[in-house]
Amino acid sequence: MKRRSGTIRLFIGLAIVAFAVFKFCSSETTNEYTGQKQYVDLTVEEEISMGLSAAPSMMQQHGGLLQNQAAQDQLDRIGYQLVQSSVAKNSNYKWDFHLLADDQTINAFALPGGQCFITAALYAQLEDEDQLAGVMGHEIGHVIARHSAERIQQQGLANGVITGVSVAAEGGGEAAQAIAQMLTMKYGREDELQSDELGVKMMIDAGYDPYEMIGVMEILAAAGGPNRVPEFQSTHPDPENRIQKIKEAIEKYQ
Template sequence: MKRGGGKIRLFIGLAIVAFAVIKYCGSAETNEHTGEKQYIDLTVNEEIALGLQAAPSMIQQHGGLYQNQEYQNIVDAVGQKLVQSSIGKSTDYRYEFHLLADERTINAFALPGGQCFITYALYSQLENVDQLAGVLGHEIGHVVAKHSAARMSQQGLAQGVITGVSVGTEGGGQAAEAIAQMITMKYGRDDELQSDQLGVQMMLDAGFDPYEMIGVMEILKAAGGPNRTPEFQSTHPDPENRIERIKEAIEYYKRS
């Protein structure tokens, strides 16, 4: 009886994994802006709605908006110049740029649909508007490349694998979760590198100096300190590796 129960469990587990894989593969599409094949089951309007819904919470988590209209105007102007001069203009996303009051966390990020954020902790360390363009161009790159939507689909696949293996095998859930985590980490590092490249392209299109993005990487490197997590355990590539890829992207787009 126990053996029969094990077979039933295995069958159900395999069915769950198969359903997750079929659903994921069925969402394949080609990103018209990057030419990349992706697996996404959200429409553009759904991405925009998700970003707008999450934005107030993200603002609250970082202490609200930074109360300096002059600085906010600079962020808006640089962000919109990047969008209007690049592939960002050809998208249907609703781009908005927010300067967050957080003075301790050096960070910038984007939500689906065009909501882009930079903390004052990072903004205050930037030396010029070209570096600001490097930060915002990178975040716009995440939006254009649909990284958030793709990650949501990947996490759905990973969760299906975890559930299926957990149901189908005794004690298999922990191993499945570790595998799924490594899958999503790899995608995260690739996303960051692609956004750097898109950011370089947008900076050049908008007339900003793309070499200033290297200065941004130096700021991030210094913020990480000497005891940074090894690259293979992080969703973000090491700043040194990013600098090399940025230099390669600059030379490539200047020749194009």
């Protein structure tokens, strides 16, 4: 009876994994802005709605918006210039650029649909408008490459694998988690490198100095300190490794 129960459990687990893989593969599409194949089943309208819904919460987590109109105007000007000079202009995303009041966390990020953010802590570290353009170009790159939507789809696959393996094999939860974590880290690093390249292209097209993107990486490296997480344990590539890829992108587009 125990053996039969194990066989049934294995069958159900494999069926769950197979369904998750089928659902993931069925979402294959070609990104019209990057030309690359990816797995996404969200519409642009759904991405915009998700981003707009999440934006107030993100602002609250970072102390709201910085009350500095001149700095906000500068951010808007650079952000919209990057959009208007690039393939992002042809998208239907709703672009908004937010300068957060958080003066402790050095960070920038983008939500699906065009909501882009930079903290006051990172803004204060930047040396010129070209570096700000580098940061915003990178975040715009995340949006047009649909990285958030793609990660949602990947998470669905990972959850299916975790559930299926856990059902199929008693005590298999740790192995399933490890598989899912490796999948997430791999795609996370690739997303960052692709956004760096897209950001370089936008900077060049908008008339900014793309080499200033390297300065941004140096700021991030310094912020991470000597004890930053090794790349193989992180969803982000090491800033020093990203610099070489940025140089290659500059040579490619100039």
